[in-house]
Amino acid sequence: MSDHKPTRREWGARTTPSLQGNEHWWPDQLNLNVLHQKHPDANPFSESFRYGKAFAQLNVDELSADVDALMTDSQDWWPADWGHYGPFFIRMSWHAAGTYRALDGRGGGGTGAQRFAPLNSWPDNGNLDKARRLLWPIKKKYGEKLSWADLLVFAGNRALETMGFKTFGFGFGRADIWAPEDDIYWGPENEWLGDKDERYTGSFEDGSRVLDNPLAAVQMGLIYVNPEGPNGVPDAAKSAMDVRETFARMGMNDRETVALTVGGHTFGKMHGNGPADAVGGAPEEAKLHEMGVGWANKHETGLGEYTITSGLEGAWTPTPTKWDNTYLETIFSHEWQVKKSPAGANQWEPVEVKDGFWVPDAHVEGRKNPPVMNAADMAMIVDPDYLKISKEYRENPDVLADEFARAWYKLLHRDMGPSARYLGPQVPEEVLVWQDPVPKHEGPLVSDEQIATLKQAITDTGLTAKQLIETAWASACTYRQTDHRGGANGARIRLEPQTGWDINVRGGVAEVIDQLDKIKGASNTTISLADMIVLGGSVGVEMAAKSAGHDITVPFTPGRTDATQEMTEVDAHAYLEPRHDAFRNYMQEQSTPIPAEHLMIDRAFMLNLSAPQMAALLGGMRAIGINAGDNNTDGIFTQRPGQLTNDFFVNLIDMGTVWEPVDEDEGRFIGRDRKSGETKWTATRVDLVYGSNSQLRAIAEEYAADGGERHMLHKFISGWVKVMENDRFDLHR
Incomplete structure (x- = not known):
């Protein structure tokens, strides 16, 4: 046993991540730390502490x-x-x-x-x-x-x-x-x-x-x-x-x-x-x-x-x-x-x-x-x-x-x-356009009975789970927790500039919104189109889960309202455009040189998701077939698309598949059967990273294991509701 006493420099080398952390040895490694920033143990207050409530006691x-x-x-x-x-x-x-x-x-x-x-x-x-x-x-x-x-x-x-x-x-x-x-x-x-x-x-x-x-x-x-x-x-x-x-x-x-x-x-x-x-x-x-x-x-x-x-x-x-x-x-x-x-x-x-x-x-x-x-x-x-x-x-x-x-x-x-989100007696009455205003809700909120009727009406339209989920996601995924802008509230997906965004055009969301708007108009309720879009997404998730043998109800809280074009600062909202969205396997050409998997982490952070929620949402949406564009089958690792299953993870980490890049940029990949050499799947970087990155693979293995589908489904629902409610500041002050 050595009796050498470490010097201060040596001791620092043992404890300083910049000297001996994983980032030092593997500088290009995918870093998930941003998804763990809000660990409750980092906060000196109790888990029940809410700043808004504490501030209310201040003079x-x-x-x-x-x-x-x-x-x-x-x-x-x-x-x-x-x-x-x-x-x-x-x-x-x-x-x-x-x-x-x-x-x-x-x-x-x-x-x-x-x-x-x-x-x-x-x-x-x-x-x-x-x-x-x-x-x-x-x-x-x-x-x-x-x-x-x-x-x-x-x-x-x-x-x-x-x-x-x-x-x-x-x-x-x-x-x-x-x-x-x-x-x-x-x-x-x-x-x-x-x-x-x-x-x-x-x-x-x-x-x-x-x-x-x-x-x-x-x-x-x-x-x-x-x-x-x-x-x-x-x-x-x-x-x-x-x-x-x-x-x-x-x-x-x-x-x-x-x-x-x-x-x-x-x-x-x-x-x-x-x-x-x-x-x-x-x-x-x-x-x-x-x-x-x-x-x-x-x-x-x-x-x-x-x-x-x-x-x-x-x-x-x-x-x-x-x-x-x-x-x-x-x-x-x-x-x-x-x-x-x-x-x-x-x-x-x-x-x-x-x-x-x-x-x-x-x-x-x-x-x-x-x-x-x-x-x-x-x-x-x-x-x-x-x-x-x-x-x-x-x-x-x-x-x-x-x-x-x-x-x-x-x-x-x-x-x-x-x-x-503002608190205190000095908040001015005038609301400015850069604050992304939405009208106050007028009248009673829709009741549980009315919600059930509206959900049935949405089901009866014949819209698929894929259409409903993709439209709700497109409306809500614009949120970014960095400055609390974007999100489903206001239904700005029907306004400029969002109506012209490439990913919304590819996703065909206008048709879905039109049908949801007709149901709203015929409902004789106070529900907003913003609520209808989110409710439609809930119906889609429930449909996809039911077809996979899971009887679930997605929590839905009404109260959103619909903004007008005059309430929308077009130039400022242009910054919210999803030029990349791993959850829909979408990347605009030449939008950025940053690898897609790193952009995925950034998008998940903006949506306030944890790593398990991010994985469950991406894997579940792949299984349902929610990719941008009609002919995009990358990452759809399932023989039963449209169902909310764990097939993405099961087939991704199957050792019977051998993967190889199809281009020098290594942006897309082909998965071939190890024995026959036949093509089984195609994938992008954001698909394969769930099998290659050690942290994400640890999550993927749990979701792919026998009985893991229920864990994936739980995180999918919690992540889905979080994305839909990120901008409901009245619910989580």
Whole structure:
């Protein structure tokens, strides 16, 4: 027995997944971790805890008063600029919410993810660890009644109010996560603020520069754009191109972009009063005794007037803790030139500061400083479209105030989904189109007797189980839990843009919806078409199960309503299109270079499914024959299609079948009889992965075993109901 005592480095090698985990040895291995993120044991609260119920006990007026008092309670360990933390908290809230991206709904402030790596250590989030520590006494006071996710964005909203701005309102309801969101792809770079444009194709010169999907920031470690200009080069015109694309990726149009830039930069300052190399490591690399506080600054006191964050130094306006129109007055009243900050960063300063525009120093009484702009600010007057809007806002401050209030509200709430998820007394009555509104249900809900009658009417149409299931799935599978958008509620499958989606056209859902709508019209009930589509799917599942010898009832809860085209933001809904759907063995040509099995995991995560539910749904739908397109038989491993059986798993892992790829890309495969060589089945990557991946095979073997069909059926039903009810926020608050 060795008496060698492991060194700290050796011990770390034994426990650190990045050094000896499976991902190290098999980097291309399918990673199912994202499907296990919500393990109940990761939550410090009991299994019965519901944030909505806990929040209902919180006094929002008292909370507002506490946050207001904190704003001007300057702490010696981190002094407030001009004695007011308002601008600091605005930046914290903006950066918490601003990671949202419309293409996949990831990011945003809805989970409190800014507390964890990598966000807590991004260069663009420099010193925001101090903002969160300043809020700790408030979080401590309210405990489980107030999530960090809500507090991080509420503090910035309240900060605006304390400095004279009237916000549009605020919705609580963001529940915390307890571990980093490891599934989010933030970019290909291996260093912060890399300067090689690895995430872009094309060029500035011909206007072809395009950011890779689904990214929404210009560089690793930034929320939006580089404040010095693209790759640190002070070019305002090129910065405007970056600003436009990144803000669009986050769901903002030109007016909202200008409003946010002007309104947000009305407050506070940038920090770079000292050498950049005086700043230490980020929180995730802080030493134990530093207790998670990063970016230690060795320049002078490292605090107050010597703070270094972005490296740029100075305030935008002469009144940095007051809502007014001085940002636009400042930028339009001066001629600007590029200068170096004390930290060596590129920034814009006036050639000559005019009277009334000198900025009082944030910490040194009597000192005056010139106003300062960054590249994104200069873009507001260099880009012709931004310039036009900026001039309008200068001439019409009330228009700016209204549009900034709305854009700020959208920024903070975009990832929360429909307003039905919002909590608290400050939720505005006006519902906006980007919130995917649906009408309130009018009249009594359909009774059990009426549901039974409607189910029989659906059965009598002659529609097959395949048709009914595929239509209900097509309606509901648009949901994504990242930003709570999509789903069956609203029956938007009958509206643009969904009616024209390739997979819906291939699936023939319009015919099914037409017949269900006729039944609805003749029923003399208050049931919606959205409910009819889901109910039709329930009937289809029950039909397929019955034909396999299983007498089941699929749980169905009415209460959905039907949205109108006017309630549907067409451009935003285009992001919800299923360009790949493993459950229907569908992949649009050239939609992505990512292997289909990895996209399957992502789709299952979006639908909030567990790995066993994902497997049961895919295998069951294959057995029923639900593939996109009439002639697509890939993965239909059964001699009795249309029945809800475990045949997919039984035949997939049968050792009498030998598989081989049919093309160099290994996207499709042929399964031949081991003895005769005759073709038995064809399959795609998402079919065979249930036999090749060890974790998925473990599930497949249980479903394929004698007696395993009942386990598969149980997970199929629970997964099906979850998909159908993901957007029923009234059922699982």
